[in-house]
Amino acid sequence: MSRVVPYLDESPLAADVLSHARITFTDLDGTLLGLGGSVLIDATGAPALTTVNAIVDVNRAGLDVVVCTGRNRIQTGEVSRILGWDSFIAELGCIVMYDRRKPAQYLLGEWPAGVLLADETPHQAMTRYGALRVLTETFPGKIEEHEPWHTDREVTHVLRGSIDRTIAQEALDTLEVPIAIIDNGIIHPPRHTLVDVDEIHVYHLVPRGTSKERAIRVLLERRGITPADAVAIGDSATDVEMMGATALGVLVCNALRDPKVLAATEGLDTIVATRGERGDGWAEFAHAWLAAMRLSSPTPRARRA
Numbered sequence: 539m540s541r542v543v544p545y546l547d548e549s550p551l552a553a554d555v556l557s558h559a560r561i562t563f564t565d566l567d568g569t570l571l572g573l574g575g576s577v578l579i580d581a582t583g584a585p586a587l588t589t590v591n592a593i594v595d596v597n598r599a600g601l602d603v604v605v606c607t608g609r610n611r612i613q614t615g616e617v618s619r620i621l622g623w624d625s626f627i628a629e630l631g632c633i634v635m636y637d638r639r640k641p642a643q644y645l646l647g648e649w650p651a652g653v654l655l656a657d658e659t660p661h662q663a664m665t666r667y668g669a670l671r672v673l674t675e676t677f678p679g680k681i682e683e684h685e686p687w688h689t690d691r692e693v694t695h696v697l698r699g700s701i702d703r704t705i706a707q708e709a710l711d712t713l714e715v716p717i718a719i720i721d722n723g724i725i726h727p728p729r730h731t732l733v734d735v736d737e738i739h740v741y742h743l744v745p746r747g748t749s750k751e752r753a754i755r756v757l758l759e760r761r762g763i764t765p766a767d768a769v770a771i772g773d774s775a776t777d778v779e780m781m782g783a784t785a786l787g788v789l790v791c792n793a794l795r796d797p798k799v800l801a802a803t804e805g806l807d808t809i810v811a812t813r814g815e816r817g818d819g820w821a822e823f824a825h826a827w828l829a830a831m832r833l834s835s836p837t838p839r840a841r842r843a
């Protein structure tokens with residue numbers, strides 16, 4: 539481990555930012571949700587209300603939470619609805635929903651205007667421009683769609699396989715539209731049809747120039763909130779990237795076991811870690827936020843003045 543990320547409860551910066559933070563962007567898997575994607579368990583996987591109680595406390599206080607995830611719009615909208623939150627960011631920052639009842643805004647990075655046919659989604663355009671074809675031709679048997687998570691996507695493709703990311707990017711760079719491939723880490727799918735692979739990674743194909751960070755900046759601007767009043771919490775290297783758009787970044791402590799996360803935090807002094815893992819860490823963060831807000835809230839006398 540090259541450097542130590544300070545703990546949330548020991549950080550003066552965290553106490554200061556949380557005392558006036560108005561909004562938190564949260565990752566889902568490995569952060570708010572425990573193993574298997576449940577919010578009703580603790581970090582060990584045992585049934586627990588720790589995270590749910592923290593969510594209720596945050597909602598009661600009227601604080602704003604926005605899910606920011608690689609999941610698709612339908613899944614993210616359902617999760618947000620169940621948890622009582624209105625806005626969300628899906629598909630790694632390519633879909634921004636200011637209000638989950640209204641139409642989506644697509645963020646397409648460097649894609650020029652006019653790349654989409656009438657009624658075509660960016661996801662369909664990526665297929666039409668040959669993104670999947672060049673990858674399966676370059677790596678026969680080594681990459682495939684990440685079934686069942688590949689359905690109902692509107693912008694990004696989610697794939698699994700065992701490939702050289704640099705060579706894959708070179709293959710994508712031959713296409714007419716700029717598409718980036720992101721390695722989102724090792725997975726253990728219960729079944730797949732890949733041939734002779736031992737370590738399987740999940741990959742996302744995204745329009746070049748898109749990111750969770752950019753989507754957060756767009757949403758904050760639309761809401762009239764500055765990054766100084768925003769926090770992000772997550773567990774992966776792409777989450778560290780989104781923390782660049784907020785005054786404080788919080789890693790749930792399971793993130794610290796990932797060397798890619800630690801490498802991503804190099805040189806950043808606005809990142810802290812919880813002591814608890816996954817949903818327990820999220821609850822720890824929520825309670826720190828509520829405590830800091832209470833300490834800084836004006837007295838009833840000051841409020842009347």
Ligand SMILES: [Mg+2]
Nearest residue numbers: 565567568773
């Ligand atoms: Mg995650």
